[in-house]
Amino acid sequence: MTEVSVAKDTAPAADGLVVLKNVNKHFGALHVLQDIDLTIARGEVVVVIGPSGSGKSTLCRTINRLETIDSGDISIDGRPLPQEGKELARLRADVGMVFQSFNLFAHKTVLENVMLGQVKVRKADKKAAEEKARALLDRVGVGTQADKYPAQLSGGQQQRVAIARALAMDPKVMLFDEPTSALDPEMINEVLDVMQQLARDGMTMVVVTHEMGFARSAANRVVFMADGRIVEEAAPEQFFSNPRSDRAKDFLSKILHH
Ligand SMILES: Nc1ncnc2c1ncn2[C@@H]1O[C@H](COP(=O)(O)OP(=O)(O)OP(=O)(O)O)[C@@H](O)[C@H]1O
Ligand SMILES: [Mg+2]
Secondary structure, rough: OOOOOEOOOOOOOOOOEEEEEEEEEEEEEEEEEEEEEEEOOOOHHHEEEOOOOOOHHHHHHHOOOOOOOOOEEEOOOOOOOOOHHHHHHHHHHEEEEEEEOOOOOOOOHHHHHHHHHHOOOOOOOHHHHHHHHHHHHOOOOOOOHHHHHHHOHHHHHHHHHHHHHOOOOOEEEEEEOOOOOOOHHHHHHHHHHHHHHHHHHHOOOOEEEOOOHHHHOOEEEEEEEEOOEEEEEHHHHHHHHOOOOOHHHHHHHHHHOO
């Protein structure tokens, strides 16, 4: 097999908030992340796309160390990822994560869900945590749902609560792993709108998504993965109108014609 060179159309980020250098990861015999080099600048929005099994979720999970890596380096804001303990807890709080499934605490109200991490990890006092939680719930458009339990909310509302909960920790970067793919179609936009606004507000974001409209309008850069590698990265316009690799062309022809 010939080596595929990575096509780069964007200038290297000068101010790397999240930096992955030569990262490798295996699951048994499977080489899921292969020589990943990725620098995400402060305020940058990077959309990660690629076929199922290409390593997108694993990439996200290594950034907040839900997965360990076999070799290479990852740093956040100039500091290497801590291995364990308090340092790791702090790092996790710096890296907000929103998954496909909402992962809210079912036995806590919406308000409590957004207060919890602030009190437990950030050691905020309850009153301040509540004020902040209410402001964030308003910001994502679910302020009136504060006293309900997650099961009483729609999927789109729950996902917006999950975003508010992550934001409550004042993360340096937000990772989104297919945040809208479990939602009914009519709820997708309400979540994407919140993400658009976050991007406009300058949040550094890594977003795994099949929502190409979002990628086009919100991303500074698209990273295309296949078989554990970054095959191509480019500005959205460039990537969608003129993908360079056959893998990306093939992938785009499948998703854009469905
Ligand atoms: N905990 C695990 N143990 C073993 N193999 C795993 C584990 N997690 C993921 N894999 C495998 O690693 C590869 C990459 O998985 P990953 O979930 O990162 O892909 P993905 O690009 O997010 O795919 P999808 O688009 O389906 O979400 C897949 O082949 C998957 O089966
Ligand atoms: Mg995935």
